[in-house]
Amino acid sequence: GIQVEQSPPDLILQEGANSTLRCNFSDSVNNLQWFHQNPWGQLINLFYIPSGTKQNGRLSATTVATERYSLLYISSSQTTDSGVYFCAVDSSSGSARQLTFGSGTQLTVLP
Amino acid sequence: DGGITQSPKYLFRKEGQNVTLSCEQNLNHDAMYWYRQDPGQGLRLIYYSQIVNDFQKGDIAEGYSVSREKKESFPLTVTSAQKNPTAFYLCASSPNLWRDLQSSYNEQFFGPGTRLTVL
Numbered sequence: 001g002i003q004v005e006q007s008p009p010d011l012i013l014q015e016g017a018n019s020t021l022r023c024n025f026s027d028s029v030n031n032l033q034w035f036h037q038n039p040w041g042q043l044i045n046l047f048y049i050p051s052g053t054k055q056n057g058r059l060s061a062t063t064v065a066t067e068r069y070s071l072l073y074i075s076s077s078q079t080t081d082s083g084v085y086f087c088a089v090d091s092s093s094g095s096a097r098q099l100t101f102g103s104g105t106q107l108t109v110l111p
Numbered sequence: 112d113g114g115i116t117q118s119p120k121y122l123f124r125k126e127g128q129n130v131t132l133s134c135e136q137n138l139n140h141d142a143m144y145w146y147r148q149d150p151g152q153g154l155r156l157i158y159y160s161q162i163v164n165d166f167q168k169g170d171i172a173e174g175y176s177v178s179r180e181k182k183e184s185f186p187l188t189v190t191s192a193q194k195n196p197t198a199f200y201l202c203a204s205s206p207n208l209w210r211d212l213q214s215s216y217n218e219q220f221f222g223p224g225t226r227l228t229v230l
Contacts (some may be wrong), residue, residue: 001170004153031217041148041199043221086153090217097142097205097217098169101153 002027002091006102013077013109021072021105023087030090032063033099034072037084046072046085077109114138115222117202122227124189124196132187132225134202143185144203144219147171154201160185189227200225 003026013019023032034046047054047061049070054061058077063070074081084106088099115136124130134143142161146154156169160179174193179185185204189196202222 033218035221041201041224041226043201045218045220048218088154088219097219098156098159099144099154099219101155103151103153 002029002089002100004087004089004100004102006085006087006105008105009103010106011108013107015077015079015109015111017077017109018073018075019077019107021074021085021087021107023070023072023089023102025068025070025087025089025091027068027091029065029068030092030097032070032090033088034061034070035086035088036081037086037104039083043086074107077107079109079111082107082109115202115204115220117200117222117225119225120223122225124227124229126229127191129188129190130227132189132200132202132227134185134187134222135183136185136202136204136222137183138204138206138220139182140204140206140220141182142205143179144205145169145175145177145185145187146201146203148199148201148224157187157200196227197229198227200227 005024007022031050035043049063051065058075060073084104086104088101092098118133144159145157158177160166176188201224203219205219
């Protein structure tokens with residue numbers, strides 16, 4: 001099956017700093033989602049981005065499908081950005097959509 | 112309020128007991144999914160359902176069972192055959208599978224999760 005690798009596994013930032021999280025995948029994908037898991041475990045949808053670039057406030061994401069990677073940019077980080085960021089891809093054929101998750105990047109933003 | 116609800120939030124089970132986790136959505140989504148998350152890891156797919164009265168095994172279905180009698184509901188039963196059931200369980204849904212592969216109708220949305228502990 002498809003492999004999804006996220007880097008770095010851990011990231012510690014000072015409030016106000018910028019960061020880039022990377023997601024590499026081993027095969028072509030139908031779609032790609034970025035999530036933020038908060039300390040209570042809730043998965044929050046950040047981007048649905050099979051290709052191209054999207055922006056939402058201080059966050060933006062770029063997926064280069066032909067080179068099999070996606071990047072999540074966080075600018076002017078805040079303590080509330082802390083948590084785990086997951087990349088998940090769908091490479092399934094047929095009518096069923098299945099997401100394969102990476103292991104996540106644990107982000108800690110210090111005040 | 113539209114959304115996905117899961118209950119209970121915390122569940123404790125004795126070894127050898129079956130337990131059922133609830134997942135309900137009022138988003139009118141066709142597809143529903145169950146995932147398992149172990150500490151420090153990503154999510155893994157247990158079962159999914161594309162339509163009422165139909166469901167398919169995911170990557171780690173052994174020891175689990177599901178039903179889909181109503182569009183809004185997709186309960187998961189963790190049976191005594193599941194060797195290591197202590198985990199965080201998340202339910203998800205997506206609007207419609209019967210569309211273009213890259214359509215945003217395939218975007219999955221998640222409930223708040225149930226933490227299951229086997230004593």
